[in-house]
Amino acid sequence: MINPMVLYTIKRNLGSIIIGCCLLACNNSHHTNEKVLAVKIDSCQLSLSFGDAVMAKMGECRYCHLRGDVPRFEENVPTLTELAAMDSLKISNFIFIGGHSGMYKESSSPLFKRKLDSLDDCEKRNLIHFIKDYKRSQIAN
């Protein structure tokens, strides 16, 4: 025979544990949802007009990387169509890592670097999206 006082204490403790578990379960599931949401949300939308604006902001690449239907600017400067034929990663490396290193002389290099550094990830993606469009059908409505 269990003392009623002891029984009451056991029941109360069990109740606390159950409530605690529920709260923990709720909290855990909440954390999981947050993680899933964090992965799913990507507010960056690709648009050609935005990519065009990024290119202008960068110092207007098209003064040197001329369109493909005209003679190239200089022998070692690829046309826009040639850039567009590369895959996105290669374009990204060309713009942001390798392609321009050493091409800009001391006077303009800091400005170009500043412009590169000022681009966020979405701007970079839109810039590449815009360049890639030169290899697509070029059809607009």
Next chain:
Amino acid sequence: MFLENFEREILASQTKPLSGGIVASNLKINDNRTGLLTLTGDILITLKVLDLTTLGAFRIQSLMKSSEQTIMNKLRGGADSDQIIFYEYSSVKNTFTNKQRTYSLKYNFNYTAKLIQINSLSQLAGNDFVLALVDGIGHRFTDMYGRKYVSGGLAKKNGGPAAVIYKEWEKNYLIGVHEFFHTLGLPDLEESGMENRLMYHLGRVGSNITNNEKAAMNKFIMYDLRDMTKGSYSNPGYNTANQLRTFLNDKSNGFIYNKAKFR
């Protein structure tokens, strides 16, 4: 294209008048020596209009006149470009050196626009711009939000041919201007809040052009700054007649037009 460019060079050397979609004269660069280059000159933009409709385009002259005025007005007034990295300009020699320099650019061209009706492909030179009037366009497109739309007009960007459904052009002549501005390099706009812009294309077309868009078209028109030092200029060949043929025959574009008129 090489032959067309070669032909242009020969013509230039014989001092014959230049022709084509873009003809520029009196080109000058003004260097204020504090990093601002102002580009001036007279530029004539010519757009040839080819009627390929079955029933005929009865209001073509008035629509061409309205479009001509709008193209001129939208290009005029000057435009400032973002800071650019280019070669240093020597005003003494009127040439660009091989030393790099950053500049702000001001386009200050005096634009004239001319729309000319043509009746056959023989009136189309390799470096002309063309707008074809058609009966219908089967092409559908999906916007950035995943919604589907029908097309009132279609163009191949950056120098390519443009086409517009005549009935739609009659309803709103700005559709023709919108399509031609694709030829001059402008992309479509789809973002909400841009409904009043000429390059908006989701169900309606506005009329506004921004400084940046104007600068982009100026950039397209005078694509190689070094041509500014030559005094006069006409655009390179786009192989326009062939491009138009490919454009109209591309089944994915779904053009409906009077094939007997395409000769």
